[in-house]
Amino acid sequence: MGSADAPFEPQVWENEPNGAGDEPRYRPYLLIRGDKTLEEIPTALKESGREVVELVVYSTTARPDIQENIASVLSAIKSTASQTRSDGIDVQNGLYDHTAEGPDTSTPDNRPASTPVWLAFFSPSSAAFVLPYLPPHGRIFVIGETTRNWVEAQGLQADAVGAEPTALGMLAAMSKADAALGGRGSSARSP
DSSP states (O other): OOOTTOOOOHHHHHOOOBSOSSOOBOOOEEEEEETTOOSHHHHHHHHTTOOEEEEEEEOOOOOTTHHHHHHHHHHHHHHHHHHHOOSOOOEETTEEOSOOOSBOTTSTTOOBTTOOOEEEESSHHHHHHHGGGSOSOSEEEEEHHHHHHHHHHTTOOOSEEESSSSHHHHHHHHHHHHHHHTTOOOGGGOO
16 A cells, blocks of 8 residues: 555545456556656555556746846836835845844835845745845745755745645745744845
8 A cells, every 4th residue: 555644535545456367457547747746646656556657748947038037027126116115225136135123114014124025936946947046135935845845955944834835825824924033034045
């Protein structure tokens, strides 16, 4: 029966093989996947005696213009931030510098002057593609332990991990981290 913590419904493991005679067989499993799929599912199926056929139908690649796109977004953030902030906070490459302390009374939400930007990553490959082009400021949000482990293996800190891959899960994790960290940025992302 596959590994004890395999993410399958019990009926998958309890399903009897087809056919009679000396060699009953399970129907083969066709796994249509991308090139970055974890091996957990096919391994658990194979270990439980299932035949697995894997078909890679897409490849995860960065856009050829990724550097220009990121630079454009950071420029727009920097422009917007410098137009709306009257507290003298240095905006470096579009992400706030986390050196100021105290409330920014010029903002409608009275947020700390050093409010950081959140960088949200939903997979290790997306983080790997964009991190080389981002300045070292901001807090990091990730979905799941796989992405958290990858981020931490890069020497960075995941400031928030979504308990579930939903907008509400993301918001809850970020709000909790904001409350815990206050106006400070992630110490692992300081320049």
